[in-house]
Amino acid sequence: xxxxxxxxxxxxxxxxxxxxxxxxxxxxxxxxxxxxxxxxxxxxxxxxxxxxxxxxxxxxxxxxxxxxxxxxxxxxxxxxxxxxxxxxxxxxxxxxxxxxxxxxxxxxxxxxxxxxxxxxxxxxxxxxxxxxxxxxxxxxxxxxxxxxxxxxxxxxxxxxxxxxxxxxxxxxxxxxxxxxxxxxxxxxxxxxxxxxxxxxxxxxxxxxxxxxxxxxxxxxxxxxxxxxxxxxxxxxxxxxxxxxxxxxxxxxxxxxxxxxxxxxxxxxxxxxxxxxxxxxxxxxxxxxxxxxxxxxxxxxxxxxxxxxxxxxxxxxxxxxxxxxxxxxxxxxxxxxxxxxxxxxxxxxxxxxxxxxxxxxxxxxxxxxxxxxxxxxxxxxxxxxxxxxxxxxxxxxxxxxxxxxxxxxxxxxxxxxxxxxxxxxxxxxxxxxxxxxxxxxxxxxxxxxxxxxxxxxxxxxxxxxxxxxxxxxxxxxxxxxxxxxxxxxxxxxxxxxxxxxxxxxxxxxxxxxxxxxxxxxxxxxxxxxxxxxxxxxxxxxxxxxxxxxxxxxxxxxxxxxxxxxxxxxxxxxxxxxxxxxxxxxxxxxxxxxxxxxxxxxxxxxxxxxxxxxxxxxxxxxxxxxxxxxxxxxxxxxxxxxxxxxxxxxxxxxxxxxxxxxxxxxxxxxxxxxxxxxxxxxxxxxxxxxxxxxxxxxxxxxxxxxxxxxxxxxxxxxxxxxxxxxxxxx
Numbered sequence: 001x002x003x004x005x006x007x008x009x010x011x012x013x014x015x016x017x018x019x020x021x022x023x024x025x026x027x028x029x030x031x032x033x034x035x036x037x038x039x040x041x042x043x044x045x046x047x048x049x050x051x052x053x054x055x056x057x058x059x060x061x062x063x064x065x066x067x068x069x070x071x072x073x074x075x076x077x078x079x080x081x082x083x084x085x086x087x088x089x090x091x092x093x094x095x096x097x098x099x100x101x102x103x104x105x106x107x108x109x110x111x112x113x114x115x116x117x118x119x120x121x122x123x124x125x126x127x128x129x130x131x132x133x134x135x136x137x138x139x140x141x142x143x144x145x146x147x148x149x150x151x152x153x154x155x156x157x158x159x160x161x162x163x164x165x166x167x168x169x170x171x172x173x174x175x176x177x178x179x180x181x182x183x184x185x186x187x188x189x190x191x192x193x194x195x196x197x198x199x200x201x202x203x204x205x206x207x208x209x210x211x212x213x214x215x216x217x218x219x220x221x222x223x224x225x226x227x228x229x230x231x232x233x234x235x236x237x238x239x240x241x242x243x244x245x246x247x248x249x250x251x252x253x254x255x256x257x258x259x260x261x262x263x264x265x266x267x268x269x270x271x272x273x274x275x276x277x278x279x280x281x282x283x284x285x286x287x288x289x290x291x292x293x294x295x296x297x298x299x300x301x302x303x304x305x306x307x308x309x310x311x312x313x314x315x316x317x318x319x320x321x322x323x324x325x326x327x328x329x330x331x332x333x334x335x336x337x338x339x340x341x342x343x344x345x346x347x348x349x350x351x352x353x354x355x356x357x358x359x360x361x362x363x364x365x366x367x368x369x370x371x372x373x374x375x376x377x378x379x380x381x382x383x384x385x386x387x388x389x390x391x392x393x394x395x396x397x398x399x400x401x402x403x404x405x406x407x408x409x410x411x412x413x414x415x416x417x418x419x420x421x422x423x424x425x426x427x428x429x430x431x432x433x434x435x436x437x438x439x440x441x442x443x444x445x446x447x448x449x450x451x452x453x454x455x456x457x458x459x460x461x462x463x464x465x466x467x468x469x470x471x472x473x474x475x476x477x478x479x480x481x482x483x484x485x486x487x488x489x490x491x492x493x494x495x496x497x498x499x500x501x502x503x504x505x506x507x508x509x510x511x512x513x514x515x516x517x518x519x520x521x522x523x524x525x526x527x528x529x530x531x532x533x534x535x536x537x538x539x540x541x542x543x544x545x546x547x548x549x550x551x552x553x554x555x556x557x558x559x560x561x562x563x564x565x566x567x568x569x570x571x572x573x574x575x576x577x578x579x580x581x582x583x584x585x586x587x588x589x590x591x592x593x594x595x596x597x598x599x600x601x602x603x604x605x606x607x608x609x610x611x612x613x614x615x616x617x618x619x620x621x622x623x624x625x626x627x628x629x630x631x632x633x634x635x636x637x638x639x640x641x642x643x644x645x646x647x648x649x650x651x652x653x654x655x656x657x658x659x660x661x662x663x664x665x666x667x668x669x670x671x672x673x674x675x676x677x678x679x680x681x682x683x684x685x686x687x688x689x690x691x692x693x694x695x696x697x698x699x700x701x702x703x704x705x706x707x708x709x710x711x712x713x714x715x716x717x718x719x720x721x722x723x724x725x726x727x728x
Contacts, residue, residue: 004432012425021413022091023112026406027105027119028098031056032399049100052398057095060105060122065129066093069121075114090114093122104406112410123402130398152379175358182351185344192341198225199334215319219277222326277322284315447651447658450680456658457665462500462648462677463493465528467684474558476530477585478538491535497528497648497679498535506645506674512618514676515626515644517637519664521552523652524681529627530558530591532648537589541622544581546592548640549629550602553594559584566595570613571604577613590621606639614643631664641673649678 033052059065063082070076075089092108105122109115202221206213213221291308298305447453450461465473468490478491501511516529526549533545547555547567556563561582569575581592604610617624626644631637641647647668651661665675 001433001437004436005429008427008429008432009425011428012422015424020110022108022110022415023115023410024106024108024414025115025119025408025410027107028403028406029103029105029119029123030401030403031101031103032401033101053097053100053103056103056398056400057097060095060103060126061093065122065125066090066118068129069118069125072125073113073117073121075118090118102403115408115410119405120402123400126400149379156376156379175354175361179354179358182347182354185347185351189341189344189348192337192344195225196334196337196341199330199337202330203334215316215323216277216281219281219319219323219326222323222330223275223277277319277326280315280318280322284312284319287312287315447656447661447680448654453651453658453661453680454678457662457678459649459665459675460500460504460677461680462504463497464653464680464683465493465524465531466490467653467682467686470527473527474530476534476559476589478534494531494535495538497532498539501532501646501648501676504646504676506676508645508674511645511676512622513614513624513626513644514646514648515628515637515641516648516650517628517664518630518650518652519632519656519660521630523630523650523656525630525650526554526558526627528648528650528679528681529625530555533589533591533623533625534586536623536625537586540588542588542590542620543623543625544590544592544617544621545625545627546617547594547627548605548636549627550594550605550636551597551629553627555591555627556582556593559589559591561591561593563593563595566593568595568598568601570595571601571607571609572598577616592617602636605636611643631667632660637668638671641668641671644673646674646676648676650681651678652681653683655682 031052063086067076067080067082067085070085070089071078071080076085088110090107090109092106094106094108096104096106098104105119107115107118107122109118202225205221206218210218287308291305291312294302294304294308450464454461466489473490501514504511514532516525516532518525526547530545533543537543545555545559547553550568556566559582561584565575566580570577570580575595577592580595581590583590614624626640628637628640649661649665661678668675
């Protein structure tokens with residue numbers, strides 16, 4: 001953190017030394033705009049002002065204008081580019097409007113000359129470039145419009161010739177005339193079919209109800225159909241008045257056809273006498289009524305009655321004749337309708353062909369006509385643009401006037417600032433010193449802090465094991481007879497673990513069988529298990545360490561014994577348990593090695609054989625340490641924990657991911673395992689943070705305290721304290 005703080009302060013110092021000085025100035029520029037009175041009275045002046053302000057802002061901050069102004073005051077040569085100007089002369093030019101008539105031009109430069117001369121030069125360059133652009137625009141616009149209008153005029157002429165040629169070659173008029181000639185064919189077919197259907201229904205009624213209808217009924221039915229090619233003249237019909245009140249009716253009249261005609265509603269008396277049999281029918285009814293009245297006055301052979309009967313016979317004969325004529329006319333019309341339908345159906349393909357031909361030719365003509373209209377419109381628009389060509393790019397006459405500086409710093413640079421850089425350096429140093437270590441710690445998913453992880457996991461951290469030489473750490477045969485050289489500080493850590501196990505009571509009873517495991521391989525659980533076994537044996541307890549890792553167990557390497565026979569042989573019945581257990585050089589410490597690796601023997605750990613074996617060993621030993629395989633990925637630990645009163649979880653510092661430890665803890669917790677706690681293994685005291693948190697575990701702390709109490713480090717012998725004799 002100190003180095004990071006120093007780096008932040010040093011970066012501020014480097015910026016102050018090597019940062020290029022920057023100067024600034026703010027100039028006031030008046031915008032003179034001359035607008036026509038007609039435009040000023042319109043509501044569009046506000047929009048014009050907005051467009052003007054936006055246009056001037058873009059122009060004054062454009063690279064072309066800034067480069068031209070820099071050249072005019074000698075800050076750039078002809079070969080200088082705008083990028084070079086921005087990098088070495090003028091890093092920034094800002095435009096801000098104060099009102100509609102004044103704008104503020106702020107220039108930031110790397111030299112005093114830039115901020116003093118560039119604002120006025122920029123104003124002058126705008127005026128000169130405006131005249132230059134106006135002249136160039138005028139010449140280019142005239143050339144472009146002249147060339148385009150000549151091209152469009154040629155296109156219009158070509159389109160006209162093409163259209164005339166198309167009309168001649170395609171015979172469009174002939175196709176239209178032919179289509180008009182055949183246009184009534186579909187309508188006539190429909191009408192004729194409907195007429196035939198009506199006549200067939202009349203024939204059916206005449207055949208079935210001839211006797212019921214009589215003369216009058218048959219005549220009425222035969223004459224109920226309108227004549228072919230005309231509508232019925234009946235009461236209530238609307239007809240054109242042409243001077244003849246009995247003219248043929250016109251049932252449907254379009255609004256165009258109605259113009260110039262007087263409409264007349266047909267009255268009943270207008271249609272009397274249209275059909276002769278109706279007069280005969282009336283006459284017959286009159287004669288029959290007369291006969292009925294005279295029957296009350298005269299006898300049947302009375303001359304008057306004879307005359308009436310003769311008259312009645314004449315009327316009936318006339319009606320029979322009318323019926324016969326109507327039947328023949330009906331049959332003739334039915335036959336002619338059938339023939340007409342056949343002829344019309346033969347002409348229907350001709351109608352379809354004429355329609356298709358006309359549509360194809362009309363489509364081509366319409367496309368050509370649309371193209372002609374497009375070129376005509378383009379020609380008209382170009383003509384209007386030439387007539388209304390404006391050579392000024394602004395909405396009015398614009399003039400910029402340089403009014404002077406409102407603020408200028410051309411002697412003392414505005415940047416770099418000592419106070420600002422000092423503050424930035426301090427903030428940067430504090431940010432680096434506080435942020436980077438915190439970020440690195442947050443990104444590190446391994447277990448680092450014993451107390452913090454104990455709160456996270458919910459079980460106590462019962463001790464740590466400092467990072468030590470493996471040969472020293474695995475020197476478990478610690479006895480004065482073999483000359484053990486393990487430091488007392490390291491041994492005291494395992495004594496602390498032993499005490500924590502004893503004091504953390506298990507619901508299953510006294511800690512007779514203790515299981516030592518880890519989440520993953522390579523976390524040092526075998527070494528820790530061996531040292532915990534030594535810690536209990538150093539109390540004078542008969543302690544047995546069983547290597548239950550039948551795949552990769554290495555307890556025999558730690559205590560330096562043979563594993564020619566071991567647990568695998570005992571489980572398979574090849575050897576007795578007593579023959580497999582080996583005595584170590586340490587007092588009261590025995591080891592049950594795994595034996596040779598035999599496939600399938602791991603399943604025997606979950607049998608009555610192992611349970612019975614462990615029960616017998618409980619009677620012979622005060623403490624039994626089970627060195628088991630890792631929890632994650634293997635099944636042995638799940639059922640071995642049921643034989644132990646509690647579990648010690650070994651976690652390798654700065655190595656084991658927190659999630660792996662939590663998963664291992666939860667897996668065993670689901671099986672109701674009791675945890676004595678976890679041991680943080682391989683803690684590196686060379687790291688300053690670890691030394692700060694765990695300094696009382698270090699050998700220097702331990703040895704200094706023993707020296708004060710008169711004990712020589714590395715031995716169990718008290719020395720005589722170097723003190724003055726007590727006063728008497």
